[in-house]
Amino acid sequence: MADERGEDLTQMIVDNDLTGIRLWLAEHPPYEIADELERMDARYMIVPFRLLDKDRELEVFEELDPVHQQEILLGLRDSAFHELLEEMDPDDRARLIGEAPAKIATRALAGLSQAERRMTAALLGYPEESVGRYMTPETVVLHRDLTVGRALEVVRAKGADAETVYILPVVDDGRRLAGIVQLSDLVVSDDDSLVKDIVDVFVPRVRATEPAEGAARLMQEANLVALPVVDSEERFVGLLTFDDALELIEAADSEDIARQSAASPVAGHYVSVTVPRLARARVVWLLLLIVAxxxxxxxxxxxxxxxxxxxxxxxxxxxxxxxxxxxxxxxxxxxxxxxxxxxxxxxxxxxxxxxxxxxxxxxxxxxxxxxxxxxxxxxxxxxxxxxxxxxxxxxxxxxxxxxxxxxxxxxxxxxxxxxxxxxxxxxxxxxxxxxxxxxxxxxxxx
Amino acid sequence: MADERGEDLTQMIVDNDLTGIRLWLAEHPPYEIADELERMDARYMIVPFRLLDKDRELEVFEELDPVHQQEILLGLRDSAFHELLEEMDPDDRARLIGEAPAKIATRALAGLSQAERRMTAALLGYPEESVGRYMTPETVVLHRDLTVGRALEVVRAKGADAETVYILPVVDDGRRLAGIVQLSDLVVSDDDSLVKDIVDVFVPRVRATEPAEGAARLMQEANLVALPVVDSEERFVGLLTFDDALELIEAADSEDIARQSAASPVAGHYVSVTVPRLARARVVWLLLLIVAxxxxxxxxxxxxxxxxxxxxxxxxxxxxxxxxxxxxxxxxxxxxxxxxxxxxxxxxxxxxxxxxxxxxxxxxxxxxxxxxxxxxxxxxxxxxxxxxxxxxxxxxxxxxxxxxxxxxxxxxxxxxxxxxxxxxxxxxxxxxxxxxxxxxxxxxxx
Missing domain, CATH: 1.10.357.20 (SLC41 divalent cation transporters, integral membrane domain)
Known part of the structure; x- marks a missing residue:
C-alpha cells in the first residue's frame, strides 16, 4: 500500500500535480514522508518539501539523514534556509553542520541567531562521534534545594523549549550534577517534599568527550530514557536522549555489519546512493584482500x-x-x-x-x-x-x-x-x- | 577497574567472603551486577544473588536474560521464587515463562496471584516474537473527556504501578484507542483544558499480533518513548516501551549478524555458553555448505x-x-x-x-x-x-x-x-x- 503511494508521489511530481502531492503529504506522518524523499531522485525531493506546512517541514527535515538534508538546503532560498536551521534541535544542527561542505556550513552558521550559534559552536567543539555531538543542551535543570511543587512549576514554564523533560538533571550550586529525577517521580511526589530527597544519585553519567556508541549502549543497559552528560569538572552540560541512542545503536550495528563484509559503511539511503560511491566503499578492502x-x-x-x-x-x-x-x-x-x-x-x-x-x-x-x-x-x-x-x-x-x-x-x-x-x-x-x-x-x- | 572487581567477586565467593560480596554489591548498579553474574559459572551465581536487598534483587533479576533467570530460579526456595515472580513486570515474566522448561513454567504460574496470573496468561496468548509478548499492560489509561487537571490526578494515583507514564493512552467509551498524550504535554497544559483537545491522534499504533522487531524499528523512526498496542478491534491493550524496543533491535541485529556468518544466534552470554551449544549453533549450516x-x-x-x-x-x-x-x-x-x-x-x-x-x-x-x-x-x-x-x-x-x-x-x-x-x-x-x-x-x- 505504502509502496504504491510512493510510486505515485514521484509520478505526481513529474505530472506537476500539486493538489495530489499536498493530499499525499497530509495523509502521511513525517517519518514516512522523509523515507519517501530519501528514496527519490535528488532533483525531485525539493518539490514536495516546499509544499509542506511550516511546522511539519521541520519535523520531516529532522528525520532526513545529513546527506539528504544538505540536498534540501541547497534547494532553498536564503530566508527559508535560515529559518529551518534556526528551529532545528541544536544537536541535529551541529551534526548537519559538522558533516556539511564548508560552503553550506558557513552559510548556515552566519544566519543563526547569537544564542543558537553559541550553542552550536559549543557542540561542534566536541570530537566527532563523541557524546557531545549527540547530546541536547536544551533541558530543564533543577536545583537540588527546590521543592517538588516549585520544580513542577519550573518544568511547566520552561518545558516547552526543552527536547525532553522526562529526565530532569539535578545540580548543586556549582552546576555540578547531583543526579536526576524522573518527571514521573515529581508527578507522584508530594508538592512539599524536596528535590534533594528524591534525586537518584546513582544514575550513570558520561563525559561529553566519551564515544557516543558506548553511551548509547549504557542507556540500554541502564534502561534510561535520557543519560546525563557532564564535563571534566562533573558539571552538567546536556542529555543524551533515547531517540539519538536508538539511532546511534542502529548506525553502529550497520557499520559493524558492513565491516563484517569488508565494506566501509555508506552514508545515505541505499536506493539513492550512486554506483561509484558504492564501489568506492568496497574497493579498498577488496584490493587489500586480493593482494593478501x-x-x-x-x-x-x-x-x-x-x-x-x-x-x-x-x-x-x-x-x-x-x-x-x-x-x-x-x-x-x-x-x-x-x-x-x-x-x-x-x-x-x-x-x-x-x-x-x-x-x-x-x-x-x-x-x-x-x-x-x-x-x-x-x-x-x-x-x-x-x-x-x-x-x-x-x-x-x-x-x-x-x-x-x-x-x-x-x-x-x-x-x-x-x-x-x-x-x-x-x-x-x-x-x-x-x-x-x-x-x-x-x-x-x- | 570493573574487570578487576569482577575477578574479585568470583574469588570472594570461593573464599566465602560474605562481607566483601555485600560491599561489592552495594557499590555496583543493577545492570553491572547482572552482567557480572552472567559471566560467572552457573553454580556461583546464586550466592551473590541471595545477598542482595529485596528491592535490588528484582532489579538485577530483570536485567538477566531468560537463560540465567531460570538458573537463579532453580536455586531459590519456594517463597523467594514466588515473591520474585509476583513482582516482575508482566511482559518480562511472560517471556521468562514462555521460554522456560515446563517444570519451571508450571511452578511459576501456580504461585502467582490471580490478577498477575490472568495478566501473564493474556500475554502468553500472543505468538512468540509478537508485540504482545513484549508490551506492558500496566499503564495509566486516560479517558478522552477528562480535564488535564483530573488526568494529572489519575497519573498521581495510579502512576506508581505503571511501567511508564510518559506516554498515556487516551481511549473513548469502548476502550478504543483515540491517541496518546505525553506526560510532558499534560504538565505544560492548563488544568482546565480537556485531554481530547491535546490528544495526538496521528500517533502510530500496532496490533499485538504483529512482529515485535518491526514495531521496535517503527518506534525509532517515529521517535516515540512508547508505542500504543491495540487488538483487532482497535481497543488499547498495552504499551511497547523504549527499553524493550532497544533490546529488540539489539537482539535482531545480533541475530542478523550471526546469520551473516551462517551461524544460528545463541541465547545467553558468550562467556558462559558451553562449547557443545556453540558448535550446535554453527554445525547445521556448515554441513549444508560443505555439501554444497x-x-x-x-x-x-x-x-x-x-x-x-x-x-x-x-x-x-x-x-x-x-x-x-x-x-x-x-x-x-x-x-x-x-x-x-x-x-x-x-x-x-x-x-x-x-x-x-x-x-x-x-x-x-x-x-x-x-x-x-x-x-x-x-x-x-x-x-x-x-x-x-x-x-x-x-x-x-x-x-x-x-x-x-x-x-x-x-x-x-x-x-x-x-x-x-x-x-x-x-x-x-x-x-x-x-x-x-x-x-x-x-x-x-x-
Missing part, C-alpha cells in the same frame, strides 16, 4: 611439483579453503559481536581461544566425515584421507585465528570489526593450503 | 584433463574463488541490512540487480589489473589473461547473485538474513570455477 590472496598463489607455487604429480589434490582446494573460511568467519563474527555488546573483554582472550579451539575441533571432526565420504567417491583413498585430516586441522586453526584476531585488534586500539570475515577467510586460505599440502605429502609419502 | 561445496569438486573433476595439461591454472583457484566470494558477500550484506532497516523493498529488485551489476563490473575491472600483474609474474601470459578476464566476469556475477538472493528470499517469505555471506560464497565458488575454466579453455585454445 597472492599468498595462496605463493603457497601453491611452492607445491606445484606435488600438484603436477597428483592433480587430484587440486579438486579439493575450493572445498577446503571454503570450509576453513566459513568456520573462521563464524568465530570472528561471534567475537566481534560479543565485544560490541560488551559480553567479552580483551582479558578473556585465553579463555576465548581455548573455547573456540574446542568448538573448531568438534566442527572439524563432523565435517571431515562428509569430506571423507565425498573423497572416497571421486579420488584415490590416500587423497581422501589427506583431505579429511586437513579439514580437522584447518577448522581448529580457523576457529582460533578467527576468534583471537578481533581481540588482538581491540588490544592494539583498532576497531575489532575491521577483522572482517573476508580478512579471516583470506588468511585462513593461505595457511589452510599449507596445512593441506603438508598433510598430503606425509600421507601420500611424496 | 561438493559442487566445486564436481566442476573441477569435469575440467581435470585441462588441469593436468596446464597445472598453472590451479594456482589461481583460491584467489578467484576468494575474490568472487568477497564481492558477493559485500553485496549480500548490504542488501540484507538495507532490507532490515527498510531502505529496500522486494519491488526494488530490478533496480538493485542493475546497480550491483555495475558495481561488480567496476570492482572487477580494478581487481583484474592486480590479478593480471601477479599472473604475468608467475605463470605464462595466456593463463594470466584468462585469470584477469575471469575476475571481471566473476565479480559482476557475484554482485548480481549476492544482491538478488536476499530479495528473492524475502519474496518467498524466508528471512533474507538466511542468505548469508558463506552461502553466497559457496554458490559463487562453483559457478566462478565454471567461468574460469571455460574462459581459460577459450583463451588457451584447448
Amino acid at each position: 590472496s597472492t599468498l595462496t598463489v605463493t603457497v601453491l607455487t611452492h607445491f606445484e611439483a606435488t600438484l603436477e604429480q597428483v592433480t587430484a589434490l587440486a579438486l579439493f582446494i575450493p572445498m577446503l579453503t571454503g570450509t576453513g573460511g566459513n568456520v573462521g568467519s563464524q568465530s570472528a563474527t561471534a567475537i566481534v559481536r560479543a565485544l560490541a555488546v560488551g559480553e567479552v573483554r580483551v582479558r578473556d582472550l585465553p579463555g576465548v581461544a581455548w573455547k573456540e579451539c574446542r568448538v573448531g575441533l568438534m566442527l572439524g571432526c563432523v565435517l571431515a566425515l562428509i569430506a571423507l565420504t565425498v573423497g572416497l567417491l571421486v579420488v584415490p583413498g590416500g587423497v581422501a584421507v589427506a583431505v579429511a585430516i586437513s579439514i580437522i586441522a584447518i577448522c581448529t586453526w580457523a576457529a582460533v585465528i578467527g576468534s583471537t584476531m578481533p581481540l588482538l585488534a581491540r588490544r592494539i586500539g583498532v576497531d575489532p570489526a575491521v577483522v572482517s570475515a573476508p580478512l579471516v577467510t583470506t588468511l585462513v586460505d593461505a595457511t589452510g593450503l599449507l596445512i593441506y599440502f603438508s598433510v598430503a605429502r606425509m600421507v601420500l609419502g611424496i | 561445496s561438493t559442487l566445486t569438486v564436481t566442476v573441477l573433476t569435469h575440467f581435470e584433463a585441462t588441469l593436468e595439461q596446464v597445472t598453472a591454472l590451479a594456482l589461481f583457484i583460491p584467489m578467484l574463488t576468494g575474490t568472487g566470494g568477497n564481492v558477493g558477500s559485500q553485496s549480500a550484506t548490504a542488501i540484507v541490512r538495507a532490507l532490515a532497516v527498510g531502505e529496500v523493498r522486494v519491488r526494488d529488485l530490478p533496480g538493485v540487480a542493475w546497480k550491483e551489476c555495475r558495481v561488480g563490473l567496476m570492482l572487477g575491472c580494478v581487481l583484474a589489473l592486480i590479478a593480471l600483474t601477479v599472473g604475468l609474474l608467475v605463470v605464462p601470459g595466456g593463463v594470466a589473461v584468462a585469470v584477469a578476464i575471469s575476475i571481471i566476469a566473476i565479480c559482476t556475477w557475484a554482485a548480481v547473485i549476492g544482491s538478488t538472493m536476499p530479495l528473492l528470499a524475502r519474496r518467498i517469505g524466508v528471512d533474507p538474513a538466511v542468505v548469508s555471506a558463506p552461502l553466497v560464497t559457496t554458490l559463487v565458488d562453483a559457478t566462478g570455477l565454471l567461468i574460469y575454466f571455460s574462459v581459460a579453455r577459450m583463451v588457451l585454445g584447448i
